[in-house]
Structure formats: C-alpha cells, structure tokens
Amino acid sequence: MTYDKAAVRTILDQALADGRTSLSAPEAKLVADAYGIPTPGEGLATTAEGAAGLAAEIGFPVVLKIVSPDILHKTDAGGVVVGVDSEDAARDAFDKILANARAYQADAEITGVQVQKMLVTGGDVQEVIVGAVTDPTFGKVVAFGLGGVLVEVLKDVTFRLAPLGGDEARAMIDGIGAHEMLDGVRGARPVDKDALADLVRRLSDLVTDFPQFAEVDLNPVLAAPDGATAVDFRIIVDAEAGKPVERYTQAEILTAMTRIMKPRAVAVIGASNEDGKIGNSVMKNLVNGGYAGDIYPINPKGGEVLGLKAFAGIVDVPGDVDVAVFAVPAKFVGGALEQCGQKGVAGAILIPSGFAETGEQELQDEVVAIARKHNVRILGPNIYGYYYLPESLCATFCTPYDVRGSVALSSQSGGIGMAILGFSRSSRMGVSAIVGVGNKADIDEDDLLTFFESDDNTNLIAMHLEDLKDGRAFAETAARVSKQKPVVVLKAGRTSLGARAASSHTGALAGDDKVYDDILRQSGVVRAPGLNEMLQYARGIPLLPTPKGENVVIITGAGGSGVLLSDACVDAGLTLMDIPPDLDEAFRAYIPPFGAAGNPVDITGGEPPSTYRNTIALGLSDERIHALILGYWHTIVTPPMVFAELVADVVGEFRAKGIDKPVVASLSGDVQVEEASQYLFDHGVVAYPYTTETPVQVLGAKYRWARNAGPATPGRSASADWRKQSAGVW
Numbered sequence: 001m002t003y004d005k006a007a008v009r010t011i012l013d014q015a016l017a018d019g020r021t022s023l024s025a026p027e028a029k030l031v032a033d034a035y036g037i038p039t040p041g042e043g044l045a046t047t048a049e050g051a052a053g054l055a056a057e058i059g060f061p062v063v064l065k066i067v068s069p070d071i072l073h074k075t076d077a078g079g080v081v082v083g084v085d086s087e088d089a090a091r092d093a094f095d096k097i098l099a100n101a102r103a104y105q106a107d108a109e110i111t112g113v114q115v116q117k118m119l120v121t122g123g124d125v126q127e128v129i130v131g132a133v134t135d136p137t138f139g140k141v142v143a144f145g146l147g148g149v150l151v152e153v154l155k156d157v158t159f160r161l162a163p164l165g166g167d168e169a170r171a172m173i174d175g176i177g178a179h180e181m182l183d184g185v186r187g188a189r190p191v192d193k194d195a196l197a198d199l200v201r202r203l204s205d206l207v208t209d210f211p212q213f214a215e216v217d218l219n220p221v222l223a224a225p226d227g228a229t230a231v232d233f234r235i236i237v238d239a240e241a242g243k244p245v246e247r248y249t250q251a252e253i254l255t256a257m258t259r260i261m262k263p264r265a266v267a268v269i270g271a272s273n274e275d276g277k278i279g280n281s282v283m284k285n286l287v288n289g290g291y292a293g294d295i296y297p298i299n300p301k302g303g304e305v306l307g308l309k310a311f312a313g314i315v316d317v318p319g320d321v322d323v324a325v326f327a328v329p330a331k332f333v334g335g336a337l338e339q340c341g342q343k344g345v346a347g348a349i350l351i352p353s354g355f356a357e358t359g360e361q362e363l364q365d366e367v368v369a370i371a372r373k374h375n376v377r378i379l380g381p382n383i384y385g386y387y388y389l390p391e392s393l394c395a396t397f398c399t400p401y402d403v404r405g406s407v408a409l410s411s412q413s414g415g416i417g418m419a420i421l422g423f424s425r426s427s428r429m430g431v432s433a434i435v436g437v438g439n440k441a442d443i444d445e446d447d448l449l450t451f452f453e454s455d456d457n458t459n460l461i462a463m464h465l466e467d468l469k470d471g472r473a474f475a476e477t478a479a480r481v482s483k484q485k486p487v488v489v490l491k492a493g494r495t496s497l498g499a500r501a502a503s504s505h506t507g508a509l510a511g512d513d514k515v516y517d518d519i520l521r522q523s524g525v526v527r528a529p530g531l532n533e534m535l536q537y538a539r540g541i542p543l544l545p546t547p548k549g550e551n552v553v554i555i556t557g558a559g560g561s562g563v564l565l566s567d568a569c570v571d572a573g574l575t576l577m578d579i580p581p582d583l584d585e586a587f588r589a590y591i592p593p594f595g596a597a598g599n600p601v602d603i604t605g606g607e608p609p610s611t612y613r614n615t616i617a618l619g620l621s622d623e624r625i626h627a628l629i630l631g632y633w634h635t636i637v638t639p640p641m642v643f644a645e646l647v648a649d650v651v652g653e654f655r656a657k658g659i660d661k662p663v664v665a666s667l668s669g670d671v672q673v674e675e676a677s678q679y680l681f682d683h684g685v686v687a688y689p690y691t692t693e694t695p696v697q698v699l700g701a702k703y704r705w706a707r708n709a710g711p712a713t714p715g716r717s718a719s720a721d722w723r724k725q726s727a728g729v730w
Contacts, residue, residue, distance in 0.1 A: 405430015
C-alpha cells in the first residue's frame with residue numbers, strides 16, 4: 001500500500017507545535033485521504049452562506065458538525081445537525097450549531113462548521129466502529145465492532161496488535177459475536193468484508209507509522225455491499241504515545257537467561273547455619289538437591305555454612321559467579337547488588353519482600369538502577385526463587401522437587417507458586433522449571449519464554465500472571481514460541497472492577513481483560529480460565545499427539561456421559577464427526593442392537609472388555625477419525641483397571657504401528673476409577689475420574705494450540721482453516 005506520509009507528517013507536526021491534543025475535522029479528513037481511507041464528500045464553512053453553498057455543491061441531504069479544538073464530543077455540545085435537505089436548512093443549522101457551541105463552552109475556539117454528505121443507513125448498510133488506541137500494556141491496538149448503541153450495550157468488540165496483516169484484519173471482522181449481521185440478515189445483502197478489512201489495515205498502518213496518534217476513532221463507519229466509508233474521523237495527539245520502549249535484544253536475553261538457568265556457580269547472599277532462616281533453606285536445597293556447580297555462601301561473619309567456606313562479600317569469591325540468590329532484608333539489597341555488579345554476576349534472584357508490593361517503589365527503582373548500571377538481570381523481588389531440574393538446581397527456600405519432565409511453569413504469586421509445586425508433586429507431573437517472577441522489576445515472562453523457546457528440556461510453558469510489564473514484547477515473543485511449543489497462560493483479574501466502562505470511543509472500549517483476551521489469542525497463547533485448568537493443560541497437553549484434523553468421535557458406555565461429553569465438546573470448540581454410513585455400519589458390528597452408533601457411539605454399560613477394545617481400535621484405525629473421547633462407566637463386567645489396561649494396550653499397539661491420535665477418557669464410578677485414571681496417565685492417555693468436562697477441555701486446548709501452530713494436514717493448509725475454527729473459543 002502506498003501512502004502520502006509527508007502530508008500526514010506536516011499535519012501532525014503542526015498540531016504538536018501548536019500544543020494541541022487533537023486534530024480538527026478537516027485535518028482528520030486530509031489524514032484519511034493520505035491513507036486511502038474512504039470518507040464522504042465534505043467541506044468547511046465559516047459563514048451561514050458558505051454552509052448553504054457547500055451543501056448545494058455536495059448534494060443533499062447533508063450533515064453539519066461543529067469544528068473546534070475545544071469541543072471533542074460534538075453531539076454533547078449540540079454541535080451536530082443531520083438530515084439537512086435545503087440551502088435554507090443549512091443556514092439555519094449553521095446558526096443553531098454556533099449558538100449551541102457558545103452555550104456549551106463560551107470560550108471555545110470555533111474553526112467553523114463541517115458540511116458533510118449524509119450517507120444512507122439501514123437496509124443493506126451496517127454501522128460499525130473501527131479504531132486504534134495506545135494501550136498501556138500492549139501499545140498500539142486496533143479495535144473493530146458493531147457501531148451505534150450496539151457497541152455500547154453489547155460491548156461486542158475485537159482487538160489486535162498493530163500492525164495487522166490482511167488475514168488478521170479479516171479475522172477481526174469475523175471474530176465479533178454478531179458477525180452474522182455483516183453477512184446479511186432478513187433479506188439484506190452482505191457487506192463488503194474485504195473493503196472493511198482493507199480499511200482496518202490502513203488504520204493499523206497509520207497508527208504504526210505515526211505512533212503520536214494516541215487514539216483514532218472512525219465512528220461510525222458505514223459498511224455496505226459495495227464498500228466502507230468512515231463518516232466521522234477523530235484523532236487524539238500525544239507526543240509521548242510515540243515514545244519507544246527500551247528492550248533487551250533476543251540475543252542479550254538468551255545470553256543472560258542461559259547463565260541464570262544453567263549457572264556454573266551460585267552465591268547465596270545471607271547464607272546461614274540457623275534452621276528456619278531463608279538463607280539456610282536456600283543453602284540446604286542447593287546442596288541436598290544435587291546441584292553440581294560451585295556454591296558460595298556469603299555471610300559477613302565468614303566461617304562455614306553447611307560445611308562450605310563462607311565469604312564476607314561476593315567480591316571475595318575466588319572464582320566467577322553466574323547467579324546470586326539474595327536472602328537478606330530489602331534495605332541491604334542495594335549494597336550487595338553493587339558488589340554483584342563488580343563481580344560480573346549475570347542474575348540476581350531477589351527473594352526478599354519490602355519493595356514495590358509494600359509501597360517502597362523508590363527502593364525498588366534504586367535497586368533496578370544499580371542492576372542496569374552493571375548489566376545484572378533481576379528476578380523478583382518478592383519471590384520464592386526458582387527451580388531448573390535439568391541442572392538439579394533448587395534456588396529457593398521452598399521444598400525441593402525432583403520429578404523431571406518437559407513442562408516449565410512460572411507464577412507471579414508466591415501462593416500460586418506453592419499450588420503449582422503441590423499439584424506437580426501430587427500428580428507426578430514432570431517439570432523442567434518452576435520460576436517465581438514476583439514484582440517483575442526486571443525479568444518478565446517474555447524473558448522466560450525466550451529461554452524456554454531454545455531449551456531442549458522444555459516442551460510446554462505454563463504461566464500465571466496478573467499483569468504484563470511489556471505486553472507487546474510478550475505477545476511478539478509468544479507468537480514466535482507458540483508456533484513450536486504450547487504456551488498456556490492463566491491471566492488473573494479478568495473480572496477487574498477497575499475495567500473502564502464501555503462507550504462509543506475506542507479508548508474506553510479497551511477494557512483490560514478484553515484486550516488481553518484477544519491479543520493472547522492473536523499470539524497463539526492457550527488461555528486457561530482458572531488455576532486448575534492451567535495445571536491440567538500443563539499436565540495433559542504434552543501427552544497428546546498433534547491432531548491431524550477436526551473429526552472427534554465419542555465412544556461411551558453410558559448415554560448420560562455421552563450427552564455431557566457432547567456438551568463439553570461444543571464448549572471446547574471441538575467438532576463432533578458426522579459419522580458416514582459405512583463407518584456407522586462398522587461400529588454397529590461391535591455393539592449390541594440396543595446400543596447406538598452415530599456420535600456419540602453408545603456401546604451401553606453391560607458390555608465386556610472386547611466391545612471397548614474393538615470400538616476403540618476401529619476409531620484409531622479409521623483415518624477419517626482424528627481424535628477419540630472415551631466415556632467409561634464402572635461395571636462388574638468391565639472393572640476400572642480392566643478398562644484402563646485394555647485402553648493403554650490398544651493405544652500402545654497402534655502407536656507401535658505409527659498411528660498416534662489424541663485419546664482422552666472420562667471415568668465414572670467408585671473410587672477405583674482414580675487408580676485407573678492415573679494408570680492411563682502413566683501410559684500416555686489423558687484420563688480423569690468424576691468429570692466429563694476436564695478431559696475434553698484438555699483436548700480442546702491441544703486443538704487450539706494445533707490450529708495456531710498449523711500442523712500439516714493432508715489436502716489443505718491447516719493453519720488458516722483451523723484459526724477460523726478456533727475464533728472466539730478458549
């Protein structure tokens with residue numbers, strides 16, 4: 001696309017030089033023209049006669065609007081008159097608007113009155129809103145939704161990071177809940193979605209090229225079968241909105257994080273021999289956890305700590321130190337950090353509290369300044385520490401953990417960190433890392449993602465977060481990482497009472513959680529609705545192979561479970577396969593006459609193990625079926641462990657033949673189903689007792705990741721199709 005950037009630059013520079021916070025309507029019109037955004041014919045009148053002449057030239061009916069740098073909300077000031085259908089009416093409207101404006105704000109500077117062609121609404125024309133806002137977390141964000149009262153009442157808006165590609169712009173339009181209205185309802189013709197997407201993309205390019213445009217509203221935009229026109233163009237200017245964010249490069253992050261996660265030597269500042277002290281617990285965990293690198297206790301009294309020579313200061317350590325774990329009060333951190341900088345330490349792990357979380361922002365800022373001066377990266381403060389199991393590294397005061405696996409977890413909260421630790425232990429979930437980030441004075445989730453992206457020991461990253469320090473950096477990193485490894489996020493605060501009330505302006509539409517929701521989805525992140533779901537996704541997703549298509553089949557021994565599993569599939573965005581006649585007949589060969597093929601396949605509850613085995617084997621062998629959901633009902637004929645063993649056996653047989661499909665199971669029955677579910681998990685089948693929802697949620701999460709990552713599906717480009725399938729589904 002070709003734009004007249006020079007024209008826009010001239011207008012913007014003049015507005016900034018004048019100290020204005022917004023562009024006038026005529027200036028906004030020139031900006032729209034420069035970026036090819038269609039607007040109605042219009043002109044600026046400074047007299048009633050001029051308004052009448054312009055109206056006749058443009059063609060009736062017209063709309064008249066006040067133009068004033070001091071009056072942004074024209075309607076509230078009585079500064080808009082619609083349906084003007086004659087020259088006399090134009091003169092009267094001009095005089096009325098000026099009188100209303102002076103009554104609204106007597107000292108307002110009035111540039112004139114905008115005379116604009118009034119476009120036809122209703123019928124085939126839909127009113128929508130397109131806008132852009134500078135979000136405090138994510139930077140430039142583009143919004144799209146239905147216009148008028150619908151956007152205020154329904155809050156049906158989608159958001160994306162700018163800049164946007166054509167596919168993402170179109171996905172925004174298809175992503176609103178009421179998108180079918182744009183397809184034509186009650187005899188109306190569908191609007192030109194390509195024209196709408198083009199307009200969205202042009203606006204995205206505008207705010208990317210000129211970030212000082214802090215907020216832009218195209219409201220309303222009239223979408224018709226033959227194009228889209230922005231009726232009103234409002235632009236807020238802020239020089240600070242274009243200020244670049246300082247960031248470390250990907251290479252710098254990876255270098256520092258590698259030294260932190262795989263240190264050759266660790267110092268503990270505040271190491272102690274006294275039981276119950278944090279410095280004692282950290283030392284015990286490092287020593288007893290099997291860490292093979294050098295451990296240096298730092299204690300001003302010297303001597304020994306747990307049999308290791310202690311040093312009065314880290315500068316006294318004879319060798320290099322990669323990581324310093326701080327177990328001293330907050331007031332002593334700055335001085336010790338200065339010594340860490342002199343020593344060339346890569347990472348400072350700040351366990352102490354007493355910083356920004358208690359109102360001591362200045363102390364935290366001081367510590368960050370010291371760290372940046374010496375190029376030391378800070379993890380924390382106010383954290384429990386971190387684990388990295390491939391190095392047997394337990395740099396924390398919490399209990400050790402030694403079940404190794406491929407899941408990396410992080411939390412912003414210490415309490416949630418303990419829940420992660422407890423769940424991992426009780427479920428025997430193997431992890432590669434557990435990391436606390438606390439106040440995130442420096443190291444943020446995008447730093448962790450950058451390390452785990454290249455870490456061969458990690459295949460899934462699950463993160464609890466309450467906010468993002470630099471949301472754009474996270475989104476860009478997550479978009480890259482999630483193409484290779486699932487990224488699961490539990491974003492707390494989704495029902496924040498502080499969310500701004502929705503109105504017809506884009507800035508207010510950007511309620512915090514809605515922006516998070518859409519941009520996390522845009523980045524390929526799998527969002528978990530709660531802590532249990534995050535942990536279950538982390539445990540289950542790595543066990544499931546990537547599905548090769550959308551066809552899901554339920555095989556159940558209980559009709560009631562089949563109904564609930566079907567409902568869960570809808571909630572999880574899964575597609576129940578429409579069973580073709582030949583496959584229906586094949587299933588019927590194995591189930592009793594009073595059973596039901598279809599989908600769910602109901603084999604009934606009194607069937608022997610062979611019925612389960614045969615139907616599951618059929619589901620795995622038919623290449624048209626892409627995933628299986630099993631619903632088990634506890635019976636004497638097929639006890640829980642018999643069911644679990646036969647499922648593990650038949651799935652294992654097919655895996656040995658190279659046929660590996662996602663299989664999840666819901667087990668209903670007495671307490672024996674708990675052991676059976678764990679047995680299935682131990683043999684690579686995701687299974688849960690007493691719930692029909694959880695196994696389907698885990699399968700749905702795997703599908704959401706697969707659609708984003710774009711697995712190779714025979715006969716089509718899976719990524720584009722699957723992205724559409726997952727629109728709006730978490």
